[in-house]
Amino acid sequence: MVKETLDAPYSHYLLDAELSQKVDHRTTEEMDIDGFTLMEIAGSSAAKKILQHNKQLQHNVFLCGKGNNAGDALVVARYLLQHDARVTLVFISGTDDLSKDTQKNLKLLRAFDKKDRITIYEKWSGFSAPNNYNFIIDGMLGTGLTSDLRGDYAKAVGWANQQQHPVLAMDIPTGLHPDSGEKMGKAIEAVRTFSFGGRKQGFYLNDGPAVTGTIDYCDLPFPNAYKEDCKTFALDTDWVSLPSYTPGKHKYDSGVLHIVAGSEGLTGAAIMAARSAWAEGLGAIIIICPRGLLSVFEHNLPSVIKKPVGKKEDYYFKESHAEQVQDILQEKESSMLLGPGLGRNTDTISFVEQLLTTTTTDTIIDADGLWCLSQLEEWPKTDQANWILTPHPGELQKLIKDEIGEGHQRLNTVRKLCQENNTTILSKGMPGIIGTPSRKCYLTNYNTNYFARAGSGDVLAGKVSAFSALGLAADESCAAALLNGQQKLSSLQKDTNKIPEPTDFI
Ligand SMILES: NC(=O)C1=CN([C@@H]2O[C@H](COP(=O)(O)OP(=O)(O)OC[C@H]3O[C@@H](n4cnc5c(N)ncnc54)[C@H](OP(=O)(O)O)[C@@H]3O)[C@@H](O)[C@H]2O)[C@@H](O)CC1
Numbered sequence: 334m335v336k337e338t339l340d341a342p343y344s345h346y347l348l349d350a351e352l353s354q355k356v357d358h359r360t361t362e363e364m365d366i367d368g369f370t371l372m373e374i375a376g377s378s379a380a381k382k383i384l385q386h387n388k389q390l391q392h393n394v395f396l397c398g399k400g401n402n403a404g405d406a407l408v409v410a411r412y413l414l415q416h417d418a419r420v421t422l423v424f425i426s427g428t429d430d431l432s433k434d435t436q437k438n439l440k441l442l443r444a445f446d447k448k449d450r451i452t453i454y455e456k457w458s459g460f461s462a463p464n465n466y467n468f469i470i471d472g473m474l475g476t477g478l479t480s481d482l483r484g485d486y487a488k489a490v491g492w493a494n495q496q497q498h499p500v501l502a503m504d505i506p507t508g509l510h511p512d513s514g515e516k517m518g519k520a521i522e523a524v525r526t527f528s529f530g531g532r533k534q535g536f537y538l539n540d541g542p543a544v545t546g547t548i549d550y551c552d553l554p555f556p557n558a559y560k561e562d563c564k565t566f567a568l569d570t571d572w573v574s575l576p577s578y579t580p581g582k583h584k585y586d587s588g589v590l591h592i593v594a595g596s597e598g599l600t601g602a603a604i605m606a607a608r609s610a611w612a613e614g615l616g617a618i619i620i621i622c623p624r625g626l627l628s629v630f631e632h633n634l635p636s637v638i639k640k641p642v643g644k645k646e647d648y649y650f651k652e653s654h655a656e657q658v659q660d661i662l663q664e665k666e667s668s669m670l671l672g673p674g675l676g677r678n679t680d681t682i683s684f685v686e687q688l689l690t691t692t693t694t695d696t697i698i699d700a701d702g703l704w705c706l707s708q709l710e711e712w713p714k715t716d717q718a719n720w721i722l723t724p725h726p727g728e729l730q731k732l733i734k735d736e737i738g739e740g741h742q743r744l745n746t747v748r749k750l751c752q753e754n755n756t757t758i759l760s761k762g763m764p765g766i767i768g769t770p771s772r773k774c775y776l777t778n779y780n781t782n783y784f785a786r787a788g789s790g791d792v793l794a795g796k797v798s799a800f801s802a803l804g805l806a807a808d809e810s811c812a813a814a815l816l817n818g819q820q821k822l823s824s825l826q827k828d829t830n831k832i833p834e835p836t837d838f839i
C-alpha cells in the first residue's frame with residue numbers, strides 16, 4: 334500500500350449534496366438540534382459577515398425558493414431589517430408551499446417589521462425591482478437542486494445575472510450542481526457564497542470557480558465524525574506544510590533523484606525537470622540516458638551526475654538497457670523520474686515495461702513514460718513499487734483508453750484509477766487533482782490554467798520527484814509541488830503583470 338500522509342482539517346472537507354443532507358439529518362436526529370436552529374446559525378453568521386463589510390445597507394432584494402435555502406435568506410433579511418435596511422422578498426414559487434422552518438422564519442420576519450419596511454412579491458411575474466438597492470441575496474436553491482432550472486427560477490437567475498448589483502449566494506449559487514460544479518441550465522453568478530457547514534465539491538469543478546465568487550465558510554455544529562465519509566478535500570497552503578531545505582552531511586544523504594530520460598531531439602524536457610528538481614535542494618541528481626546523448630546533458634547540466642547506458646550510437650532507450658538501468662538504480666536509495674523526452678520507439682515501450690516490471694524504486698511517471706504505459710495491455714507494477722503518475726487530460730484519456738470529460742468526470746476517473754491500481758495520480762488541469770489509493774482526492778484552490786504552457790509539465794514533474802526524493806509520501810509530494818507552484822504564482826503576480834513562463838516556476 335502506498336503510504337498516505339495528507340490529513341485535511343475539517344474546514345477543508347468538500348461535501349457533496351448527499352453527504353450535506355446526511356450530516357444535516359444525523360445532527361437533527363441524533364443530536365436533537367432542530368433544523369430551525371441550524372437555519373438560524375447559518376443565516377445569522379452570513380448576516381454578520383455581510384454587516385461587517387457593509388455598514389450602510391439601505392435596501393436588499395431577496396430571491397427565495399420554497400425550501401430551506403430560502404429560510405437562510407429570510408434569517409439574513411431579519412438581521413438586515415434590524416439594521417434599518419429595507420427588504421424586498423420575491424418568492425419564485427409563492428408562499429403557500431414553503432418548508433416548515435422557512436414558513437416559521439417568514440412569520441418571524443414579519444413580526445420584526447414595525448416600520449413597514451418589507452415588500453413581498455408572491456410570484457416572479459409581478460416583481461418590479463426597487464430603484465436603489467445594495468445586494469441581491471440568492472436564497473432560491475441550495476443542496477435540494479435536482480434538475481435543470483425550471484420555469485421562473487431560470488428567469489430569476491437570468492435577471493439577477495444581468496443586474497449591476499452584486500449577488501450574494503446562500504450556501505450555493507442557485508443552479509450550480511453541488512457535486513459536479515455544472516450549471517444546471519443556468520446558474521447565479523455570485524460575488525460571494527456563504528457556504529453552510531462545509532464547502533461544496535462543485536465550487537472547485539467545472540463552472541464552479543467562475544460562479545461562486547469569494548467563498549465564506551460558515552460553521553455549523555455538525556459533529557466531525559459525521560463527515561468521515563468525505564473523500565474530497567480542498568488543498569491549501571494553510572494546512573499543507575512545504576518542506577524546508579535542510580542540508581545533509583553528504584550529497585547522498587540529502588535526497589537522490591534518478592532521471593531516466595531523453596531520446597534524440599527530445600532532451601529539453603529532462604533538462605527542465607532536472608533544473609526544477611535541483612532548485613529544491615536535493616543532494617544529487619543522476620541522469621540516466623542513452624549513451625549517444627551524453628554530450629547534450631554534459632553541456633547543459635554541469636551540476637548533474639550522468640550515467641549513460643548502451644553504446645555510443647544509442648540515441649533512445651532499448652529493452653536491452655533495462656538491466657543496466659536497474660543496476661544503477663540499486664546503487665543508491667532514491668526516487669526515479671521516468672519519462673521526460675523518452676520518445677515513442679517500440680523498443681522504448683519494451684524498455685519501460687521491462688524496467689517497471691523489475692523496479693521497486695519509488696517512481697514518478699511523466700510524459701512519454703505515460704505514453705509507453707498507455708501502450709501496454711497491463712501495467713507492470715510490482716506490489717512494492719510506489720508510483721506517482723502525472724498525466725495532463727490528454728495523457729489520462731490515453732491511459733484509460735476512453736473519454737474523460739471535464740472536472741467532475743475527471744475527478745471520478747482519477748479516483749477509480751488510483752484505487753484499482755494502488756497508485757497516486759497528480760492529474761493536471763483546472764483544478765489540479767491528486768488521487769490516492771484510498772479514493773481520497775485533493776483539489777487545488779487556485780487558477781492552475783497558468784500551467785497550461787509547454788514546459789510547465791516538466792517543471793512540475795521535477796518538483797514532485799524532488800519532494801519524493803526528499804522523503805515525502807506520494808500524496809504529500811504532489812501537494813507540495815502544486816502548492817509550490819501556487820506560491821511562486823502569487824509572488825509573481827504581486828511583483829509584475831507578466832504572463833508566467835514555465836521557467837518562472839523552477
Ligand atoms: N444541510 C444543512 O445542514 C442545512 C441546510 N440549510 C439550507 O437548506 C438548504 C437545503 O434545503 P432543502 O433541502 O429544503 O433544498 P433547497 O435547495 O432549499 O430546495 C428544495 C426545493 O427546490 C425545488 N427544486 C429542486 N430542483 C429544482 C429546479 N431544478 N428548479 C426549480 N425548483 C427546484 C424543489 O421543489 P420540488 O421539486 O419539490 O417541487 C424543492 O422544493 C441548504 O442548501 C442550505 O441552504 C441550512 O438552513 C441549515 C443547515
Ligand SMILES: [K+]
Pocket residue numbers: 402471472473474475502503504505506507
Ligand atoms: K442559493
